[in-house]
Amino acid sequence: MSQQLQHDVLVIGSGAAGLSLALNLPSHLRIAVLSKGDLANGSTFWAQGGVAAVLDDTDTVQSHVEDTLNAGGGLCHEDAVRFTVEHSREAIQWLIDQGVPFTRDEHASVDDGGFEFHLTREGGHSHRRIIHAADATGAAIFKTLLDQARQRPNIELLEQRVAVDLITERRLGLDGERCLGAYVLNRASGEVDTFGARFTVLATGGAAKVYLYTSNPDGACGDGIAMAWRAGCRVANLEFNQFHPTCLYHPQAKSFLITEALRGEGGLLRLPNGERFMERFDPRAELGPRDIVARAIDHEMKRLGVDCVYLDISHKPAEFVKSHFPTVYERCLTFGIDITRQPIPVVPAAHYTCGGVMIDQDGRTDVPGLYAIGETSFTGLHGANRMASNSLLECFVYGRSAAADIVAQLDQVEMPRALPCWDASQVTDSDEDVIIAHNWDELRRFMWDYVGIVRTSKRLQRAEHRVRLLLDEIDEFYSNYKVSRDLIELRNLAQVAELMIHSAMQRKESRGLHYTLDYPGMLPEALDTILQPPTFSD
């Protein structure tokens, strides 16, 4: 039997964004936080580097703002950048107050007013401003926030619950546009439950799984973007997908990044025949910026029709390699690759979705009662290229501002009345799951080949044609068979893929992470790509 549940706030997603929003709400509210797998299954757990913030007295808001604007290829919204950076210190203080064990600075003279935590520097930042917990910052933040949430009796943490679609007044044929909750598949019971809520928050993470190779965990399927789009929200700048240049290429190795520090310490990129190639693309060779190195690797792989290139540090003394890169050394060894003697097979991998559901500074989407925060949202902070460690910061700043906005509206919003149950009367169990698996593979491969690091108008047209066929097939499947996590994710991925393709087709220039051979130059005016969902009468 499916269930009818009611909460003041329904938070879909248990990563940095969802947990920080839930913890910033007052304890008299009934809150549900959902995760479609176990609670740790988002990207937050895997974040390594840290969180960017203005924390040191020698650093300034202006400097962090300027660095972010420079990285963003002219497309950042300066008000969003300023808002995020101005709230960075208090967001970090809140994390410290929650108990996040950030790495301390052994040399700080706290008595003289020095900052007690260690700050590191990353690409694009002109100051040391990345606060971190060794090289596993995301895990430290996640565990601390989860512990805090577990101590709050008003927060229900629900695992293995996959939101299928949002419930809106429009969907129910009522007057008004408000979001009233969501239909959610309970993977244990196999039933789709009805969650009614005064406020609903999408904190569902990014969509990097749309590509064949990704650094993201399995759930990064753009569910929130697709659900918001179907509910009537605008989305923006979905053509900007950030690729990390070097992800381990091995059939059994899922999503393992080879740190950029390996190139920093002398690692060389080579073709399968051993030849170096980076000097042909940038005078800084292997030390060029992320997007240039990723583009060069992609170019060589396509030119030669090879599956990967190689990152070689075997010319350095074995002890040096082992002591500087213990995690990479151990991990590669488990796949039979001894990096002190052999080059590492690598491919670029989709890493971060810069675009998403359009929101204002309070996390509000176009649909009343619906918020979007974290990687699923588009705030204008990242522009055409995200600067390292700004993304976790965005989760905390907007998690807090959205919570404050919900609190400000509590008196005006009532609990929705009983909502109709999910109708599963017309569907049967699928005996053709092979179709889902096949479509998943096809989608991720053509997105990689045609809508990847280097694009052309022709490739985008091919991708558009194929995604349309897939969407028709998926719609038919969706209408006839019971929903499963795989089917829900495939449907959402295909929807987001189409939005990415349309966004890329609209941009007749190369800017930031969007690079097309047909329009290699940058237009004088920087404009967002905003897609408007069709209304039901269209």
Ligand SMILES: Cc1cc2nc3c(=O)[nH]c(=O)nc-3n(C[C@H](O)[C@H](O)[C@H](O)COP(=O)(O)OP(=O)(O)OC[C@H]3O[C@@H](n4cnc5c(N)ncnc54)[C@H](O)[C@@H]3O)c2cc1C
């Ligand atoms: C390997 C790696 C390293 C990174 N390093 C850094 C770094 O150092 N600094 C930095 O700032 N950023 C970093 N990032 C990016 C950053 O980690 C993410 O942008 C951020 O964690 C996103 O947080 P989130 O809360 O928006 O989503 P996530 O943490 O991805 O959480 C998404 C949540 O939504 C749930 N969900 C999704 N769909 C549904 C659905 N349909 N129903 C129910 N639940 C659903 C998931 O189960 C999950 O709980 C890194 C990313 C990766 C992959």
